[in-house]
Amino acid sequence: MHKSRKDILLEYVQNVQPEFMELFIKRAPQQVVDAMRQTVTNMIGTLPPQFFAVTVTTVAENLAQLMYSVMMTGYMFRNVQHRLELQQSLEQAALPEPQEKKDVQDYAPGTQKKVTGEVIRWNNISGAEKIDAVKYIELLEAEIDELNRQVATKTANGHNELLEYLKSLEPQNLKELTSTAGEDVVLAMNTFIKRLLAVSDPSQMKTSVTETSTPELAKLLYWLMMVGYSIRNIEVRFDMERVLGTTPKLAELPPGENI
Template structure:
C-alpha cells in the first residue's frame, strides 16, 4: 500500500481516499465507534463495486493524460506567458515618504520607493500562495468524471475483459472464504476504519488489475509470452 502511494499519481491517491471517505463517512474514530454489519452476499457486491471503481480510475487517468497531451500539442504555450505587463519596481522617479503605523513604536516613516517594492513583494507572495492552493485543491480525474454522462461513465468499466471479471470474482471469493450456500446467511461485522482500509486496498487492487490487463494485452499483440514470474503463486497459464 505504501509503495502504491509513493508511485501512483497524487491525484489518483487523493481520488481514492475521497471516494472511500464519502462511502464510509467522516466521523472521527477516536470519538465514535461505528460498526458495520452485513451478510457475505452484500459485502461481495460492495467489494466488486470498489474493485471496478479502482479499475475505472485507471481508465480515467489514461484519458485525462491523453487529453492533456493533445492539448499541449494543439495549443503550444506562448513564449511570454509568465512575463508581466510591467517590470518590477518603480518606472518613474518617486520621491517622498510614507507614514506607517507600528503597533509598538507608533508612526514611522518609510521611503516611498521602498514602500512600493514592499507592496510588490507582498502581492507576488500572495499570488504564489493562491496558485499553489488552487493546484492542490483541483483534481483533474474527479473533475473529468463529473463531466461524464452516466453512459459515458459506464464506458470506463466496459473495457474489462472476461479475464478481469474472473480475476475479480476469484479474488473476492478467496477473501470471503464463504461457501455459496452461506452467502445470504453468513454475517460479517467490522469497524468503519477497518472497512475503509479494506475498500481503499481493493480500489488499489482494481487499479492494478487494469495495469496488468493493459500489459498483458500489449504482450498478446506483440506476440510476447506472459511473464510467469508476475503471476500469483500457484497459478499457471
C-alpha cells in the first residue's frame, strides 16, 4: 500500500534529527544556507556569546508560535529557490548562442595595447575635449576595477540573491509563497513542534516556562528553518513521483541524497 503525502510528512518530522543540519549545509544551495543564517542572525542578534551571556525566557505558547513562523519561513525559502532557478533557466535559454571567437588574445592592461591617437569625450561643463587614447583606456580599466571591487565588497557584506528577491516582492506575492502549504503541511509542522516542546496541553502551553541561551535558540531556529524547507521539498518530490507513477520512498527524501 502506497503511503500518502500526510504519512510521509509525519514520518519525516517524527524522525528527523539535528544531525540533518550538517547534511543540509553540505548539499543545499549555498544561497539558501546563507539566507537562513542571515535570517536567524537578524532574529537573534549579533552579540558574541563568548562575551555576552544572553538568556531568552518565554512561555511554551509563544515559543511554539515562533517555531511555526520559522518553519514556514524555511518552507517559503524552498519556493523562492525554485522560482529563482526557473527564472535563471529561462534567462539562460533566451540568451543567443555564443559566437565562436577567433584569434582572441589576452592583453595586458594599458599601454601594452599599442594604441595611438586621441579620443573625444563630452564634458558636461566644458563640452568636447580630447584625451590620449592610451590614457582613456587606462581610465576605463580603472573604472572596471573599481566596479569589480564594489561587487566583491557587496558580496562579502552579505548580498544574497534569495533575500534580495524576497525584499522586492509585494505583500500579496509573499503570501503566495506559502499558499501551497495545505493541511498536511500544517499538521506536520505542529507535530514537529509538539515533539520538540514535549508539551501539548493548552493550559500547560500558557504556563510552562522555557529558558535558553541565544546560541541554543539560534541553533533551534536554524534547524526549524531547514525542516520547513525540507517539508516543502518532500511535497514537491511526492507530487512529482505521483505524476511519474513511481512510489515515494522516505529513504530518498531529506535527509537523503537530494535536498
